[in-house]
Amino acid sequence: MDLTFTPAEERFRVELRAWLADNIPPRWRSRSFWSAIGAAEAFELRRDWERRKYDAGFAGISWPREYGGRGGTPGMQAIYDEETQRAGAPPTVNALGLAFLAPTVMAIGTDEQKRDIIGPMLRNEVIxxxxxxxxxxxxxxxxxxxxxxxxxxxxxxxxxxxxxxxxxxxxxxxxxxxxxxxxxxxxxxxxxxxxxxxxxxxxxxxxxxxxxxxxxxxxxxxxxxxxxxxxxxxxDGWSTAMLLLSFERGASGIAQYTAFRGQFDEIVAAAAAFGRTGDPVLRQRLASRIVELECLRYHSMHILTQIEKGAELGAESSLTKLQWSHTHQELWETFDDLLGPEATLTRPRPDADLRGMQHEAMWSRSVTIWGGSSQVQRNIIAERLLGLPR
CATH class of the missing domain: 2.40.110.10 (Butyryl-CoA Dehydrogenase, subunit A, domain 2)
Incomplete structure (x- = not known):
């Protein structure tokens, strides 16, 4: 496992970090901003953000240049995932297309499909x-x-x-x-x-x-x-779907780790605001979340190393999906533990706007279902990686 990036990749980090600092409005970094505006307005803001990223050369980081991408390394893609999360950039409106459909089309699409799908998707013209x-x-x-x-x-x-x-x-x-x-x-x-x-x-x-x-x-x-x-x-749709889902489940996890680490800091700050940092039970739960987060980070770097060596992840992608989804869910269960019965209230603390955090906690319930439920992932791991009988 290689925990380092090349000099060229680190130069890319500096370039990207500077551009993000200049182009993300400070108000976008607040959860309350996105929860306060309407869904349609939020979607259009994020769509315009994708267009500006493309114009600046920060779209399709690891895509081949022939498809309009930057032609970057897997390490550059990991740095992009890390830095956009750290900077508080809004999530893409076209994630399903960019991350999953596009590499599938590149792999097995006809020439006409590659021409008609990939470019417009990268330019954010088609969602x-x-x-x-x-x-x-x-x-x-x-x-x-x-x-x-x-x-x-x-x-x-x-x-x-x-x-x-x-x-x-x-x-x-x-x-x-x-x-x-x-x-x-x-x-x-x-x-x-x-x-x-x-x-x-x-x-x-x-x-x-x-x-x-x-x-x-x-x-x-x-x-x-x-x-x-x-x-x-x-x-042949089933085999096509399995190829597509391998991209969905098999990303290195760098983006998830970076996002979850920031969310952990939010939960700790909320615990301090509520005067709960001295609670030994809560402290133990937070310590367990840190351990899980660091395990996710090291696993993500392991997967990135394998990708850089040209390895085909195959069924191993189920390990990544299983790990990050449960790490995310358990993190926000700790937030619910912090609020206790008040977690069910629309406004549990009159002196604090927790709407964005509550939304994330509710959303976390879904991550062990979509992309293949945890039960499905465990079956894949048992049969294809461990060789256990059906």
Whole structure:
């Protein structure tokens, strides 16, 4: 495991850090700013931020130059993840496209798909959402029932997707659709690229306990999708999805560690404000969170070292997803412990604005579900890494 970066990578850090300092408004660094403005305004601010990053040369850090990227090293990507988190930069509005769909298209897309998808995505002209989960197919993704019936050179799609991030804002969706009638489980599934403005697409927001509506449900009624808008080949959607999910689960974890370390400091500051720093039980819980965070950091550097050596992560990506999701969840459970029964109140402390922290605590309940639930990850680890029987 290599814990260092090259001189060129450190020069990139200095350049990026200076640009972030000059371009992030101080008010953006406050949780209360983002929780106070409307969701639509927040989305547009973040979308414009992505455009400015692209114009400045800080988009697609590790993407090949042929696709409009910077052609940087995995170390530069890790530094980008670390520094943007540390600077309080807003999260991307196009994460599902940039982090997961784009590398999949680069790997297995047709020349036309690479031309039409990658550039507009990097320039933030097209926002993508992911259509995997359905009302009866969440962790058991192979149970999906949305169908695509071939009609000439088009698929006619009918069905429903749910828990779709940015469904009401997205321009397009990459969706798993059952395109071979009668096929069971993992067979006969295709990944279709669907225009969200097509006739028959109805995206509706889902209001969460936190008050946010970042998720949506999407209904398809006789939606027509060209055969050429199938990624990875008709009937091969399951293997395409597993490739895509390996990118989702297998990032080094540097960004997560940096974000969680800052969140830990927020929780400690809240404990001090509430006069709880002398509580031995709370102190022990906070100490345990630090240990877990540092374990995540070292694991993240191990994964980064493997990526730099050209290793294929495969099933090992499930280890990363399992570790960071539980680290995040346990961190915010400690925040709930700090508030006690008052954690259920809209305003638990009249003298402190905790809305942003409460939203993060509520959001943390989801991270062991999306991207493959922890139960699924443990099965993958048991079968493919440890060789245990099914």
């Amino acid at each position: 993508w959402c992911q259509g995997f989960s359905e009302p009866g197919a969440g962790s058991d993704l192979a149970a999906l029932r949305t169908t695509g019936v071939l009609d000439g050179d088009e698929f006619v799609v009918n069905g429903q997707k749910v828990w779709t991030t940015n469904a009401v804002y997205a321009d397009k969706m990459f969706a798993l659709v059952r395109t071979e009638p009668g096929a069971q489980r993992h067979r006969g599934i295709s990944m279709l690229l669907i225009d969200m403005r097509s006739d028959g697409v109805d995206a509706r927001p889902l209001r969460q306990l936190s008050g946010a509506s970042e998720f949506g449900e999407v209904f398809f009624t006789d939606v027509r999708v060209k055969v050429t808008d199938c990624l990875g080949g008709a009937g």
